[in-house]
Amino acid sequence: MTRILIVTLLESFAGILVQRGIFFYTKEHLSFGKVDNLWLALATGAPYVLGALASHPLSRRLGERRLLLLLLVGQILSLIPIVMLPKGQSLSIAIFICGAVFSTLIGVKWPLVESYVGAGHEPSRQFRAVGVFNITWSGAVPLALGAAGLLIWAAPWALFVAALAVFAINLIPTLGLPAVPVHLPDDHPQRPDAATLTRYRSLLTASRALLVSSYCLMWILAAVLPDILIESLGISLLLAPALAALPDLMRLGMFILLTARTRWHGRVWPLVVAAAAMPVGFLAIMSSLGLMTVLAGEAVFGLAIGMVYYAALYYALASKNASVEAGGAHEALIGSGFIFGPTACLIGIYLSSGGSMSMLTGTVTGVGPLILATTALAVWPLLRLRRSSNQ
Numbered sequence: 001m002t003r004i005l006i007v008t009l010l011e012s013f014a015g016i017l018v019q020r021g022i023f024f025y026t027k028e029h030l031s032f033g034k035v036d037n038l039w040l041a042l043a044t045g046a047p048y049v050l051g052a053l054a055s056h057p058l059s060r061r062l063g064e065r066r067l068l069l070l071l072l073v074g075q076i077l078s079l080i081p082i083v084m085l086p087k088g089q090s091l092s093i094a095i096f097i098c099g100a101v102f103s104t105l106i107g108v109k110w111p112l113v114e115s116y117v118g119a120g121h122e123p124s125r126q127f128r129a130v131g132v133f134n135i136t137w138s139g140a141v142p143l144a145l146g147a148a149g150l151l152i153w154a155a156p157w158a159l160f161v162a163a164l165a166v167f168a169i170n171l172i173p174t175l176g177l178p179a180v181p182v183h184l185p186d187d188h189p190q191r192p193d194a195a196t197l198t199r200y201r202s203l204l205t206a207s208r209a210l211l212v213s214s215y216c217l218m219w220i221l222a223a224v225l226p227d228i229l230i231e232s233l234g235i236s237l238l239l240a241p242a243l244a245a246l247p248d249l250m251r252l253g254m255f256i257l258l259t260a261r262t263r264w265h266g267r268v269w270p271l272v273v274a275a276a277a278m279p280v281g282f283l284a285i286m287s288s289l290g291l292m293t294v295l296a297g298e299a300v301f302g303l304a305i306g307m308v309y310y311a312a313l314y315y316a317l318a319s320k321n322a323s324v325e326a327g328g329a330h331e332a333l334i335g336s337g338f339i340f341g342p343t344a345c346l347i348g349i350y351l352s353s354g355g356s357m358s359m360l361t362g363t364v365t366g367v368g369p370l371i372l373a374t375t376a377l378a379v380w381p382l383l384r385l386r387r388s389s390n391q
Helices: 002-019 021-029 034-062 064-084 089-118 123-154 158-175 194-232 240-244 246-260 269-287 291-320 324-352 359-390
Strands: none
Touching (some): 002 064, 002 089, 002 158, 021 034, 021 123, 021 194, 034 194, 034 324, 123 158, 123 246, 123 291, 194 240, 194 359, 240 291
16 A cells, blocks of 8 residues: 555645646746637646546556556656757647647556556445545645746756656656556445445446536636736735645545544535535636635535545445446546536636626636536436435
């Protein structure tokens, strides 16, 4: 378990340097605005789905460890053109192309890691394993964003060279992983019983719908927060990425709480609260009404997405016996948020460009139906579960 957690920590840190730091990089060095970064978010987020869906068949053909090693090498190679090219149109094009390749590889990777984390544990230990995994990868996110500001300020290439170095180091612990993670047999006596699995599957359906919504909003924020913090609020480049990490810090806090306390396990109300809190936090951030309003919105949003992510991953691994397929579906839903979120936001912004509404109103117009649809998809199985429990 220790080795896969080391792999997780290093992968999360280096991956966030690229995936989230890139939007501050393009803002600072390529003068990208909100719309440019939203297009970049869409271009680099969409291939993530393909990678996640390909993870299961690729792992069956190549084996998990071999595939992880190939992915690490691929991640390194995908970043080299960005480091080598000078500023200009060619670099902007390379950012889009290499970012799409990198995102595909990341999409393949995480289901493999999640399978190693959950495999072979009895349900009680699996619960703790998932909690420690969530704390590990999420703990690396604010550290990476805090480092991103300093790296981008230091030199144009520093952000990507740092990621390259961490990926190269991570080859060492990855070599020591088992070739294939060992799972509990489906008839193991410690596997959840039929009634529990039925309840878990309803909660899984609801949490997955909210997971899509959370990553729609998260990926929009990843693209627009550099503009909100630097342009609208006048925050310096050195500080802005760290402030953008507040939702990630709150998510980490939620992961620690959910790992320590299990009373939420199998209950409906935590997902209902999270469903209501996510859009409230998102709108507070997008309003740009002042630093305290934005930070308060980030805090509320971070707590909500922490609840949703933890529930979705735990119920998926418990229901699907910690398989790569379970992790692949989980990550594919995350990737769908990378597609739908920026697309809906871009539609809203273009609606506002005619002058009939503000940009915030246009954004809400574009994103609102998406939030309503995913919330409805989540509420339906929760209501059915609630009714069946009262019978």
